Amino acid sequence: MPMPRRGDGPRQPPAVTAIGLRKSYGDKTVLDGIDLRIPAGSVFALLGPNGAGKTTTVQILSTLIAADGGQAQVAGHDVATSPAGVRAAIGVTGQFSALDDLLTAEENLILMADLLRLGKREGRSRAAELLQRFDIADVGDKRAATFSGGMRRRLDLAMTLVGDPQVIFLDEPTTGLDPRSRRTMWDTVRSLVAGGTTVFLTTQYLDEADQLADRIAVLDGGRIVAEGTPGELKAQIPGSHVLLRFTEQAEYGRAADAFPGAVRDDEDLALRVAGDGGLDALRALIDRLDAAGIRAADLSVHTPDLDDVFLALTGDGTASTGTGSPLHAKETPR
Structure with missing residues (x-):
């Protein structure tokens, strides 16, 4: 017992x-x-x-x-x-x-x-x-x-x-x-x-x-x-998104057309597509890419962590992460 x-x-x-x-x-x-x-x-x-x-x-x-x-x-x-x-x-x-x-x-x-x-x-x-x-x-x-x-x-x-x-x-x-x-x-x-x-x-x-x-x-x-x-x-902290990276300008352009609300990075050929970070949203995004025949070179998911919470609530950058590095956002490769 x-x-x-x-x-x-x-x-x-x-x-x-x-x-x-x-x-x-x-x-x-x-x-x-x-x-x-x-x-x-x-x-x-x-x-x-x-x-x-x-x-x-x-x-x-x-x-x-x-x-x-x-x-x-x-x-x-x-x-x-x-x-x-x-x-x-x-x-x-x-x-x-x-x-x-x-x-x-x-x-x-x-x-x-x-x-x-x-x-x-x-x-x-x-x-x-x-x-x-x-x-x-x-x-x-x-x-x-x-x-x-x-x-x-x-x-x-x-x-x-x-x-x-x-x-x-x-x-x-x-x-x-x-x-x-x-x-x-x-x-x-x-x-x-x-x-x-x-x-x-x-x-x-x-x-x-x-x-x-x-x-x-x-x-x-x-x-x-x-x-x-x-x-x-x-x-409480907004900012979940999927980051799509491309190696071909043409693929990047087609993806930008397919996701008109995404934040563009024309220099790095990257798109930041807003979402809730959940599996359903990720699955829908991948299905959308497949339907349009778009191939991304890399995909990563960003969700807010306590670093983001701390910065949003205090506006202070003096705290550190567990490794002693500056506060940073976490991106999980998929």
Whole structure:
């Protein structure tokens, strides 16, 4: 019989709520009344350009700093009136690891267990369990200073889990990691959520949010400018189209006549034909080409992705994709 997830049950209260959350530093307003409601046992991603207030939001919800206005609850505890209750229910992994490089991996975990007052036997047991879970048991006796970036982040997250938190805040957890290490971290996050843990993720890697998040909110100018599932956010952005490329001028000319509403690129002999990106629309387009006896040299389908959503909502190009390259549209060859 499968074990129930901590988030199961129709009446499970939300893991995180915020109403009218505000924060200013001097005359600079960082958060201008944001609202959040995050279901238990889910991944919630907060996106935004640099300086949008993502880290400030995490700091408020994790009781590291106080809000200037509004209310927030985490795991059923008010962040202002019951900060100790919040801290007992959460784990926080920041942008930079909190490891002691002079200690071994096991010693770092035991130190965290001591700080949480788990007791000697329970602390050692928990450390051994987490070393196995994060696949670093074979280097448990090695100093953290010798670890690669990916191993350090895994150990850092393992330390966050020593107290078995209900809610985990991951503030840009994969910054600086190579693609393999990032995917390992993604698998770890998925396993946590499968066990009922709630994950609050901030990231500038848009593919990361697309891969992991059940819901995404975009923060810009101190306000939530959009919220929804990745699919819902993408659906708000127009621009789906099929790109047809030709090598022969004659074929290109005939195609331009067949699709008079298409956007022409006479230099590259390419046509951009608007559509919804669905299979039915693609099939109809191909049938139309076949009926007219037109042969395209290449066909690719473009659908809006989170890069497009981010740029449309924030007008900012400072975020990056998962590979560290500038924001770009994705085209899928067919």
